[in-house]
Amino acid sequence: MAVREGIRCGGRSARIQAEVHKAVKEMQAEAGRDEITVPAIAARAGVTPSTIYRRWGTLAELLADVAVERLRPIADPADTGSTQGDVEAWIEQYVDETASDVGKALLRDIFANAAGTNNPIQCCNFTRETLEVIRDRGVARGEAPLDIDEILDIVIAPIMYRILFQNTPPTAEECRKLLARVRSLPSLDTQMKSASLSA
Amino acid sequence: MAVREGIRCGGRSARIQAEVHKAVKEMQAEAGRDEITVPAIAARAGVTPSTIYRRWGTLAELLADVAVERLRPIADPADTGSTQGDVEAWIEQYVDETASDVGKALLRDIFANAAGTNNPIQCCNFTRETLEVIRDRGVARGEAPLDIDEILDIVIAPIMYRILFQNTPPTAEECRKLLARVRSLPSLDTQMKSASLSA
Numbered sequence: 001m002a003v004r005e006g007i008r009c010g011g012r013s014a015r016i017q018a019e020v021h022k023a024v025k026e027m028q029a030e031a032g033r034d035e036i037t038v039p040a041i042a043a044r045a046g047v048t049p050s051t052i053y054r055r056w057g058t059l060a061e062l063l064a065d066v067a068v069e070r071l072r073p074i075a076d077p078a079d080t081g082s083t084q085g086d087v088e089a090w091i092e093q094y095v096d097e098t099a100s101d102v103g104k105a106l107l108r109d110i111f112a113n114a115a116g117t118n119n120p121i122q123c124c125n126f127t128r129e130t131l132e133v134i135r136d137r138g139v140a141r142g143e144a145p146l147d148i149d150e151i152l153d154i155v156i157a158p159i160m161y162r163i164l165f166q167n168t169p170p171t172a173e174e175c176r177k178l179l180a181r182v183r184s185l186p187s188l189d190t191q192m193k194s195a196s197l198s199a
Numbered sequence: 200m201a202v203r204e205g206i207r208c209g210g211r212s213a214r215i216q217a218e219v220h221k222a223v224k225e226m227q228a229e230a231g232r233d234e235i236t237v238p239a240i241a242a243r244a245g246v247t248p249s250t251i252y253r254r255w256g257t258l259a260e261l262l263a264d265v266a267v268e269r270l271r272p273i274a275d276p277a278d279t280g281s282t283q284g285d286v287e288a289w290i291e292q293y294v295d296e297t298a299s300d301v302g303k304a305l306l307r308d309i310f311a312n313a314a315g316t317n318n319p320i321q322c323c324n325f326t327r328e329t330l331e332v333i334r335d336r337g338v339a340r341g342e343a344p345l346d347i348d349e350i351l352d353i354v355i356a357p358i359m360y361r362i363l364f365q366n367t368p369p370t371a372e373e374c375r376k377l378l379a380r381v382r383s384l385p386s387l388d389t390q391m392k393s394a395s396l397s398a
Contacts, residue, residue, distance in 0.1 A: 105314070112311035115304070124364040153357040161356035165323040
């Protein structure tokens with residue numbers, strides 16, 4: 001009985017979440033940020049404002065929750081045949097998405113309500129999971145494993161710093177220079193060499 | 200006459216800014232974030248709420264403005280006698296301050312209202328100006344010039360990424376590892392070698 005009740009609640013709860021998220025996304029596409037209020041979201045989602053306050057606490061928490069969901073990858077990174085090719089292709093897409101107006105607005109929503117939440121960590125985990133797919137695919141091809149922490153430090157971190165703090169996202173050429181720094185590291189040397197030999 | 204008027208307005212305007220900033224800082228030290236409202240700040244600063252709205256627009260803009268001022272360096276970085284020593288000492292302090300609860304709250308205030316502002320860029324400029332002091336001091340000593348963009352990419356960016364997205368600020372040992380990556384770059388090689396030879 002407890003289990004059934006749980007399932008029923010979960011179903012209703014999941015439907016409410018889906019409707020409210022959908023309402024927020026539609027309003028973000030149509031309205032200015034100032035027009036997005038809890039009563040307006042509730043009206044569009046067909047729930048009461050108190051349902052939203054009970055579940056998310058504040059508008060900021062709801063917007064951060066929606067932002068995390070929108071940053072969740074919807075597909076595996078492209079398989080180009082080599083670790084280096086996979087990383088390069090994915091980095092290009094990552095910069096485009098993160099540096100877009102929508103991408104920057106999602107990051108703002110996440111940091112505006114970051115205190116005591118795991119939302120920023122969740123963003124990093126999405127990046128990590130994508131890199132794990134690339135690493136594991138490379139290992140299955142016989143390449144040396146990609147060092148994910150080094151990619152985060154040497155490539156992802158400066159991309160994010162330039163977008164957030166310098167408002168100058170790196171060009172494709174600058175991304176290749178960042179990746180070249182990784183290539184010179186001993187742990188990636190073998191793999192990158194084998195990738196360039198096979199290219 | 201126009202000039203005088205400008206000066207008089209500037210003086211009054213600067214006093215209002217100082218009083219309002221002081222009120223915000225006192226309330227941040229005492230009250231929870233939810234209790235900091237424009238009417239409460241206005242009452243403490245001895246101005247009307249409309250003065251604050253006219254000048255800053257929203258509470259978020261005011262908090263971001265205060266945050267930028269609080270992140271402005273108040274002193275030159277310590278002079279340890281070598282570029283490498285100066286960078287190491289300053290990085291340790293930078294991590295401590297940025298990863299503190301206060302530091303993270305200031306960054307949140309800045310990003311919560313980053314759209315259309317230069318506030319995040321101003322943060323990066325503070326870092327850049329500090330590194331310029333260290334670079335110029337090194338050059339005056341006869342050391343090769345510090346490559347500031349490389350320090351931003353290789354050391355500052357991963358520190359910020361770890362604090363913002365991983366909630367695990369680097370340890371002193373990890374900071375030294377990040378700095379060691381800079382040392383291996385040709386452009387910094389000479390300077391770092393001369394620094395370690397003179398140590």
